[in-house]
Amino acid sequence: MARIRSKKILIIGAGPTQVGRDTESEAAAIQIIKNFAEAGRNLYYVTNDANSIIPQLKYDVEFLVDDLTVNSLIQILRENDIDIILPVVGNTVALQLCEQLNESEVLKELNIRTMGVTTTTIHNINNPELMNKVLRHIKEPTIPTTVVETANSAIKFAKRVGFPVLIKPIASLTKTNRIKCDNEHQLVEMLEPAFKVSTTNQIAVEKSVVGYKEVEMTVIRDAEGSKLLINGAENFNPIGVHSGDSIIFSPTQTLTDIEFQSLRTAALKIAEVLKIKGVCHVQFALDPTDGKHFVTRVNPFFDRTSAFAARATGYPIANVVSKILLGQSLREIELSGVQKHDSLALIEPAMDHVAVRFPTWSFASFKNADQELNTKMKSTGAVMSFGRSAEEALQKAIRSVDSTTTAEQAALDESELSEAQLINVLIHARAGEVYYLLEALRRGYTVDELAEMTHIDAFYFYKLRHLVKLERQLREHHFDADVLKEAKYFGFGDTQIAHLWQVRSDQVREFRIKQAKVFATYKGVEPTAGEFPYLTNTYYSTFEDEDEAIRTVGKKILVLGTANSQVGTNSAAEYTTFQTIKRCQDLGYKVILINNNPNALTFVPDLADKVYLEPLTVENCLNIIHQEKPDKIVAQGKWEIVSQLVLRGVEIDQLPLSRTTRSENIDADYMAVVSEINGQANLFGVIGINDENMFVPIEASPKIKRQFKAVVMEECKNLTANGIYSIILRKNDDLLEVSSSVPMAIQDLPFLSYVLNQDFAGMITEIILTGAFQIKNYPMMGAKYRYTHVYPYDQFGIKQPQNTPFSLAIGAKFLSN
Structure with a gap:
């Protein structure tokens, strides 16, 4: 009997991190690869993300480095005899590529199908007019929309439906957002660049629903048609x-129950008509005056909203979707935390807490960027927090902002604004908006005034007004145990209270613990809200009695x-933490993680043994240290929170990694990667470098090559501390000279680990925790690889300068050779 060949599955990655995309796609990919590999599937994964964690996984998956273009994919499909394409962890990039592959008819020629979402659905989602037909078929209201191929057609449509309108390029391979045009002049100005990035030379134009509430629903559907709502989320800002x-x-x-149920029903109907097998995120515009809604976006793939939904509810979306894609139904899938229930995967999650996702910015590093908020995304990261009330969750989110970037959240000092300036930033939302809203309430603006100016629901201003009231009570009652207890219950941190009392935060902590007897307690995050016995490993703090x-x-x-994604370390920091956790477990430790990035790789279920989804502040870290009494604490390099904890006598094993960058803007040609362990030096390999890139193999004359080992080993004699180092080298005619020696930069670590075939993050972790490591040299990757940085200048609408500092990069990618 002939042996049947195992189906080959190509997973398309999302590419490098950038504004609008963090590591949520790779976090989902990890879980899908794990489940597919354990089921014996034949897997390929393609990306150009130089910070990808996939090559470090212990699962059987072939990692392909290539451009995410239709021509590159066609070659991969042919060379590897691919049978199935899985696009659902590739964000909009993968869907656009599948659309182009389908249009090229190569899928039909090679008899390749897509998994999770059909090519028909992809085609409908990529074309607003077709999507509107689908919505009308299921009796869902649609926003007046058209697809145009000329500027005149766009102008004619806009005049017919009335300004403002939104425009968006069709089939754009770059990350694009809807652009709001308030008048004909703006429309004409924006049409030309929009046409340029459309691969079909088409633009979608739609009537604007600016000012409506924005609501997001995340649903799951299996092949049998069973569906459930995982999470509903509401935007603070209107559309x-x-x-x-x-x-x-x-x-x-x-939302009223009628409004909520209407949106839930619509989201489930959409998942059904599109025949989704897996996750689907649907965004709605909800008219606050009459409760009517429009569908504004359908994402049948893993994105930041589905990542937030999984964290907020504790429901393991990616694991469940993996099993759906493998052929199981929701009624057959068992959730690992369930103690007593046969079909919990079919039960819609319930929440007994409030979750908040809070955007973070990097405008202090980009002085000329326009900070006004509009339909073009500008935040470079996010933090997440939990609380027993909206006030507590919001306050924890505000203080979750990493202390190294706090100054970037509000570029203007709100307390110094004139009345006219304050009114301007209230009407025209800008980064750090919540700080200006709080200041307006402090100055006596009413809830109705602010709701009218901002179109933000009055409910949120009542919550903010409550926080301002608590501020006032704290200012008027220093070291009052009752006032302190109420403030802690609603999310005020020790540092915030210290500012209001004009004392040191350590004094507040001492009073809170020793005299007021107010202690943090911890609640579990799981999808049944206590309805069924459920073993969770994720917790958040509050100030109640039961722990x-x-x-x-x-x-x-x-x-x-590593908290929110930041320019500089960006997704390389998450990569490093992921590998650190794995190595700690290999060394026999149970790992307790504290993090608050909703898109983090390290929130993959069952990675860490216990997770505290908490602000990375001195207070929260000290509370967890008191709660858990860990044998050791480890952190990446020396950053603000580490320094503050060390000042308070906390012993931390700091991985000797540079949190800035490798040497830049110097005359350099090569980088040698070496280890120094207890006086023993080892050369892993040499990388070529220039002003913008790193690359292998190196370009050097035989005479230069013969000098590498001797020059590098001589320099290693000057390295006194254990660690992994980058030795920067330059050519001086036919001589090789050392420019500098620095600890390996976090930013460079993933690329160097890949091309040198090492796990440098795990290695550094073991060296620091044990004082030793058995070096094993592996052959370098044989292919040509070139690495470059990704910057957010285009998204910020400013020109990228020459010799851009690497510290402003938001991601990294492989370049084609």
Whole structure:
């Protein structure tokens, strides 16, 4: 009997991190690869993300480095005899590529099908007019929309439906957002660049619903047609501010039950008519005056909203979707945390807490960027927090902002604004908006005035007004135990209270613990809200009586996560933390993680033994250290929170990594990567470098090549501390000279790990924790690879300068050779 060949599945990655896309796609990819590999599937994964964690996984998957273009994919499909394409972890990039592959008819020629979402659905989603036909078929209201191929057609449509309108390029391979045009002049100005990035020379034009509430529903559907709502989330800002730049609350805060059920029903209907097998995120515009709604976006793939939904509810979306894609139905899927229930995967999650996603910015590093918020996303990261009330969750989100970027959240000092300036920033939303809203309430603006100026629901201003009232009570009652207790219950941090009392935060902490007897307690995050017995490993703090977290037993280590994605370290920091956790476990530790990035790789279920989704502040870290009493604490390099904890006597094993960058703007040609362990030096390899890129193989004469080992080993004699180092080298005619020697930069670590065939993050972790490591040299990757940085200048609408500092990069990618 002939042997049947195993189906080959190509997973398309999302590419490098950038504004609008963090590591949420790779986090989902990890879980899908794990489940597929354990089921014996034949897997390929393609991306040009130089910070991808996939090559470090222990699962059987072939990692392909290539441009994410239709021509590159066609070659991959042919060379590897691919049978199935899985686009759902590739964000909009993968869907656009599948659309182009289908149009080229190569899928039909090679008999290749897509998994999770059909090519028909992809085609409908990519064309607003076709999507509107689908929506009308299921009796869902549609926004007046058209697709045009000329500027005149766009102008004619806009005049017919009335300004403002939104435009968006069709089939754009770059990350694009809807652009709001308030008049004909703006429309004409924006049409030309929009046409240029459309691969079909088409633009979608639609009537604007700016000012409506923006609500997001995340649903799951299996092949049998069983469907459930995972999460509903509500944007703080109305439509007109990109949802990635808005604060997000879950569960929804201001919807009536009729409105909520209407949107839930619509989302489930959409998943059904599109025959989704997996996750689907649907965005709605909800008219606050009459409760009517429009569908504004359908994403049948993993994105930041589905990542937030998974964290907010504790429902393991990616694991469940993996099993759906493998052929299981929701009624057959078992969730690992369930203790007593046969079909919990079919039960819609319930929440007994409020979750908040809060955008973070990098405008202090980009002085000329326009900080006004509109339909073009500008935040470079996000943090997440939990609370028992909207106030607590919001306050924890505000203080979740990493102390190294706090100054970037509000570029203007709100307390110094004149009345006219304040009114201007209230009407024209800008980065750090919540700080200006709080200041307006402090100055006596009423809820109705602010709701009218901002179109933000009055509900949120009542919550903010409550926080301002608590501020006032704290200012008037220093070291009052009752006032302190109420403030802590609604999310005020020790540092915030210290500012209001004009004392040091350590004094507040001492009073809170020793005299007021106010202690943090911890609640579990799981999808049944206590309805069924459920073993969770994820917790958040609050200030109630019952504590649900039990101290971890055994040899344990606390790993400080990296918080929100930042320019500079960007997704390489998450990569490093992921590998650190794995190595700690290999060394016999139970890993306790504290992190608060909703898109983090390190929130993959079952990676860490216990997770505290908490602000990375001194207070929260000290509370967790007191709760868990870890044997060791480890962190990446020396950054603000590490320094503050060390000042308070906390012993932290700091991975000797540079949190800035490798040497830049110097005369350099090569980088040698070496280890120094207890006086023993080892050369892993040499990389070529220039002003913009790193690359292998190196370009050097035989005479230069013969000098590498001797020059590098001589320089290693000057390295006194254990670690992994980058030795920067330059040519001086036929001589090789050392420019500098620095600890390996976090930013460079993923690329160097890949091309040198090493796990440098794990290696550094073991060296620091044990004082030793058995070096194994592996052959370098044989292919040509070139690495370059990705910057957010285009998204910020400013020109990228020459010799851009690497510290401003938001991601990294492989370049084609």
